[in-house]
Amino acid sequence: MTIRHLKIFIAVAETGKMSVAAKKLYLAQPTISQAIHELEAHYHTQLFDRLSKRLYITETGRELLDLARNAVRAFEDLELHMENCTQTEHFRIGATVTVGSCLLPSLLEDFRQRKPQVDTFSFIGNTAVIEDKLLKSELDAGIVEGVIKSPDLISIPMVEDYLVLACSKDHPFASLTSFCPSDLEGLDFVMREKGSGTRALFEEYLHASHIHIRCRIEAPFPEAMKHAILYNHCMAVISVRLIEEELQKGTIHMLPHPEHAWNRTFNLVYHKDKLLTDSMFHLKNLLLQYRRPEIG
Known part of the structure; x- marks a missing residue:
């Protein structure tokens, strides 16, 4: 049983005729008939009475109709939500406390101005916490000053400190x-x-x-x-x-x-198996623009 079966069932129930349902869904009538038979076989029940070449929905059919409408509506909401999600790029950046205090605010603002369409999230914690979140795919990239221990993470020196x-x-x-x-x-x-x-x-x-x-x-x-x-x-x-x-x-x-x-250096860190998006390359290029600090 699939969403397709339920959509066909709803169309037949609402039109009362398989031929009309077939035209509505741009399907062949045998396809409509086959889907209804498959539904009835799957649930071991009769959904329509066939009387004088007309269809009359049964009591069980009426119960299924309400549930099918809810299921199809939920599926369409899911499809719409996921379509909206995939149209918006989400980029999660982790930073250690030092980086988060002295570099991250201006870095995020530069990133926002150049890529306003990207939805960014930032998290600040120490190196060990950032490393753990990168390994669990809770972050897409990290900027840390500490030593990364996991061989599954790539660490690239970017900014002198x-x-x-x-x-x-x-x-x-x-x-x-x-x-x-x-x-x-x-x-x-x-x-x-x-x-x-x-x-x-x-x-x-x-x-x-x-x-x-x-x-x-x-x-x-x-x-x-x-x-x-x-x-x-x-x-x-x-x-x-x-x-x-x-x-x-x-x-x-x-x-x-x-x-x-x-x-030392602030390092850009990401998982070795991570898909490198345009946002990742953009973050890397922004980090290259930050100069070494003056210490007198």
Whole structure:
């Protein structure tokens, strides 16, 4: 039994004649007759009484007619909905917290201006969460600063970024212009949450340098980290892009790594089996337009 069978049944019930139903549906009359017989055989019931070359719908036929109309209406609504969905392109972009705070707003606006017909959705989380959502096809593309672990994801370096050592203007380090790894031993820091690419890079650096710091505050958001720097006497290793305003005001002092050990990139990430749409290529081209940050 198919939607086609139900449409033929409705036409026969409404016209009362197979020949009229055949003309209405642009089908041959034997096709109409065969469909009605197949329906009756499928449901093991008689849908029409055949009396003096006329058709009279049975009680069972009337019950089926109401249900068939509802089923056909629901199917047509489904068809219309899916047709509208396929006419509108949906593009889901994931971004890590750093990218979401300093790059994503202007990137989305540039994307909207150049491709206004695309319906975009964005999600902000740490690198581990973005990676998981890409693997589950909950996102089409991601922009992350962390290391992607899954071999099923393609990661392309796109935008240069730099982490700097940041402290308040009242911190003892505010008078310094440079530092060495041992200077960080035992100091109080505000850190990103586990799963963050920023935290992973800094922890790898600490481990390689055999340095131990005190994580006094764990903060998943840039604003919380800046407050910890300004008001709780904590230091932080943070993207220079996130403290540009505070640097201009002079409320935060920064120290770039003397050997550029905290240089990194924002990477465009997508599944290796993902169909690369025009939106994906457009996003890639937009990312290429963002220049490296100035760090003094």
